Amino acid sequence: MKHTISILVENHAGVLARVAGLFARRGFNIDSLAVGVTDDPKISRITIVADGNEYTLEQIEKQLNKLIDVIKVRHFEQSELLSRELVLIKVACQPAQRPELISIAEIAQAKISDITVNTMTLELSDSEPRLKTFEELLRPYGIKEVVRTGTIAMQKGGVSMKL
Template identity: 50%
Template structure:
């Protein structure tokens, strides 16, 4: 079972290492991890997806909370939160396939951000399933390169996860 956790950490060097080190030492499985600044430059926000049962999730949250540089840890319930991931996909595209790819891009509300004679780069945003489906559809044309950001997530409504 996959769980999504939002972690607010102090924006200092070495903090990512502490988090990554904790996961490997305790044998927790990270599916994805994304990190970026928050509204407050002193803090960064990580979104971590972990694989495991409820007990594993509980241990992950408790162990993360023990780190001195971790300010807040919160599990996000899928039904009560939105999640997005961005992917850049460099796909083979020649004269024959270009228009077909553009149609798929349109259906998925993705964007073409670079075009050359033999390839294009497409930017797609969505939840994990949408990105997966999009990547799957493009595979027939030949994916030359793929970069995904990992998931970011936020609770719906007025409730906030802040420092």
């Protein structure tokens, strides 16, 4: 089962290595990982999507909490989350195909970020399953390159994850 874990950490050098190393040596698989600084420049937020059962999840949370630089760990149910991932897709596109791709972009609410004589680069921020659908729609044109940021997530509603 997939779990989304948000971790507030001290914004020090080496913290990401400690968190990632912990996942590796305890045998927890990471599906996606995203890091960025929060509104407080001394604190970074790591969002990890990991795979595992209840036991694994409990161990992940407990072991993360033991790292001195980890300030707070929260695990969210998928239903209470607002989660987004950004993807850039460079796709082969002859001039005659442009209208088709523009229409796919419009339907998916993607942006056209770059264009050349025979390629088009599209940008979409959305939930992980919708990104997959988007990628599948573009595949017949010939995908040249895909970059994804990893999922970031936040709890829905008025509650926020603070110290």
